[in-house]
Amino acid sequence: MRMGSTVLGALAFAALAAIAPLLPPWLISLATIAFANALVVLGLIILWRTGLVPFGQALFYAIGAYAVALIGRYTPIRDVFFVVFVGAVAAGIVAYLIGFLLARYREIFFAMLSLAMSMILYGILVKTETLGSTDGFHVEAGSFLGWRPQGGTRNLAIFWLVLAYCAIAAWLVAYYFRSVAGSLTHPIRDNEIRVEFLGVSVDRLIHLKLVVSGVLAGIGGALAALAVQHVDPAMSYWTTSGGFVFVTILAGAGSVAAAFVGSLLFELVRSIAVTLVPGEWQMILGTALLLTILFLPEGLGSLVSRLRQRWRRGTAP
């Protein structure tokens, strides 16, 4: 069955990549951002499972994005693989550094401290005139190992790039969830003392989870910057972080696939809501969240497992 979900996931990504040229451009743009953000959500799920909810994950998202933007501004390097790599590393380093502080806190303290960190970055970005202050600045178009697509082709190429990163990340995170480290979720929530006395440092493990989630958010931000070709301080603002938490609740922490489906659904609902009721679109999103919490407390992912259970009960004699 595990082999099955890996194959199924690979097929889903391949199918999306294959039909992409047939999709309308607005949907491609929307899906590009949705999947880039899904990487952040994937990182959130890693922390969520251990009982940690970071309200400031946009910190790493913005660092990934600004790293890409700064390379474009101050160097002649345009290669997308290189700039995304730098974005990931930059976010990873910041996660590693603040992890020394953050990994010692749990629950609301962890959440608020994470929020505080992201707002510090927001404050710095807003005050920095050379980086365009609240307006942000333009991100140079990327090249793909020397290839420089333009217009619609460029959008498609970015979408494929995002899909490739998502496929690799999904596979790695699924592998991680099956590992001992990935399984130390309920145990940490239940009883840290027992985990320590089994020979594992809980703080170090949380530090590790934080770095992994930071790198994922960094990649997401870097890809989003390449897609939108613009960065601004709002990427690190708390509402951006809130959006990621929103999608995580919508998707549920149960599966890797849910992060992608949830993120896509969120962007779709948001864009439809904005079109329908430009002034009150937040109300529609809020209602969606409320309904999710009431009727699908474990997120969209739990729909699949519910169906699977029903199917099993149906077929088993």
Add this chain to the structure above:
Amino acid sequence: MNANTSPILAVRDLEKTFGSVVAARDISVSVPAQQTVGIIGANGAGKTTFVNMITGHLAPSKGSILFEGRDITGLPSRAITRLGISRSFQVAQVFPTMTVIENMRIASAIARGRDSMLGLMSTPLDTPETAREADAALELFQIARYRDARAATLPQGVRKLLDIAMAVAGAPRLLLLDEPTSGISIEEKFGLMEVVMSALKTRRITVLFVEHDMDIVGRFADRVLAFYDGTVIADETPEAVLANPQVQTLISGTRAHGAGAAHA
């Protein structure tokens, strides 16, 4: 046979102070491999402080602890666990929202990958070996029939056994049991200790156990350390300790407090 080889645990001049309060002082003990040592003493006599210092839960203020000839004084508990010292707790420390077998599998799986974060990330939780090991451990500690029960719903005795089984999963050479029979009814105490001690003998583990009940100590310990006021006042065979008049006067409170009513 092993009497002349170096001790598995050698404690010298151990002391622990909390501000002006002396919780432990002048403790020097040497334990040969595969001995079973009972630790007795009234509440506040320093028994748990002693256990906590050996397992790294507390750093000693003075003195040294050698495990298999290696200085482990002041190391963090997880490092001491990895070196081969494990412990159980007075209040069983298990994962209450998980089932018994899930608890056991986590313990077995951690033992395989705990030496590094990379090891923990690359070791899968579900392997045939960990599954087999976990089931074998439940058999050894005779709790296999609770396999799929949530740990929160377990009877006290079963939870204690699970706690000890998890402590043993990493194949320790030295195990410290802090009051393994506390909270267990008198009728069940002997049965529980029978199971634990025979399992630990099978695994050739050296045991230090804190116990209030003199009957249990007399039945299972090769040697007894009697604690009073933070230090060891007697270190003899169970028979000698029970006959020791100083122990009788100073720790008699323990006997009334514990379940050793038969001796009172």
